[in-house]
Amino acid sequence: MDLHEVILDNLDEVVHVVDRDMTVLFVNRAIEKLSRGRLKRDEVVGKNLYQVFPFLRETGADEEYKKVFSTGKPLKTEEWTEYYGETIYTVTTKIPIQTETGRTDRVITILRDVTDLKTTEESLQEVADKYSTIVELAQEGICIDDTNERMVFVNEAFATMLGYETKEELLGKTMFDFVDEEGREILESEVNSRRRDTPSRYELTVYTRQGELKYLLVSAVPLVINGTFAGSVSVNLDITEWKRAERELERALEVERQFKAQTAHYFFNPLCIAKGYLELVMNEVEEHQRRNLKVIHQAVERIEKVVENVVTKGEIHE
């Protein structure tokens, strides 16, 4: 085995040489790896390339060889092949070898197996596609700002939240464009904390493009690339309806509190006075009158109990 053959046998790429009859004149050991151990180099050498790999005709490789033989120009292609049920991705370079007369009588083929690379690439793309779908389907407004707080990415939900019809209209704007002085102070503080690599969560009052007031719950994290602050990613939840509901509930509870306090004041004080005088008078009258006053006293106490249940439990019963 000469030095060239040793070198060729230690390459990751498959190298083979065919003549114009497509007879394999040489193949290195990498063919065994590419074929996942199904082929030995000795079984390939001397045979017709299409006999060994019938599928090459279906993939158009035969036409490529014809072209290289006829034009004498190299050809580089990328292809995938179903090989024993497995998809193999390859990058192929076909190099013509010409005689002294300029005729191409052999072609060297170099095949690089890029299946692993391609699979990783496809997985990454799948992940990117999947997250892109999630981002676009999200009800929350998602926004990515650069180091100057300018929006470089927003989803549809965020555009709609701020009163814009298209995402593109928001690009280049900052959240400072949508807040008043109080909001500006909150934003400055939160942006500074993100620059110090601290995630933040806060409520922000914004004014949409149409001037409508909205409340957002913002969860933002710093975006750090290669150890450097590159901006922020924020998830924005429109909590305007919650806020309205919260205020209405507070108003309702305050009305209830006031009602109970007023009820207590306007009932308990006169009832307390009535009971107080009744109890005094009961000690100063005849027995038969005392019995009648006692009935009145009991009636007053019953009213008092009902009012107490109303103001302390919100229930009306004795």
Add this chain to the structure above:
Amino acid sequence: MSKRLLVIDDEQAIQELIHLYLSPLEVEVYPALSGEEGVALYARLTKEENTPHLVILNLKLPSMDGVEVARRIMQMDPDAVIYGFTASFHTWRAEQMKKAGVKEVIPRTVGFPAFRGIVKNILEGRPLSPDLF
């Protein structure tokens, strides 16, 4: 020696009933019909070295309510003994009274005979039953 009692309540009838019911206890009752009047009276009595032994304080009073009155009296005299006596015993303002220094809030609903018993126990330094509140 009779005990001095400052009663701060804007209800004239309540003032009268307290006076009537507490008369057997041999107490000197000083009535005040507003918060301002109550604070001023506490200050005057203290100045005269007749600091009240007990303050009975309504919560709902015109202009200055019971919370503010308690706060001012406690500022003047951190040892003041103040008890609330109010129809609004269940409200958060009643809790505010306690935070301002009121020892306990007696509900108006206890009735005057029970109220007299409570006042007697307070003046005699006896513990009060928690069932009363």
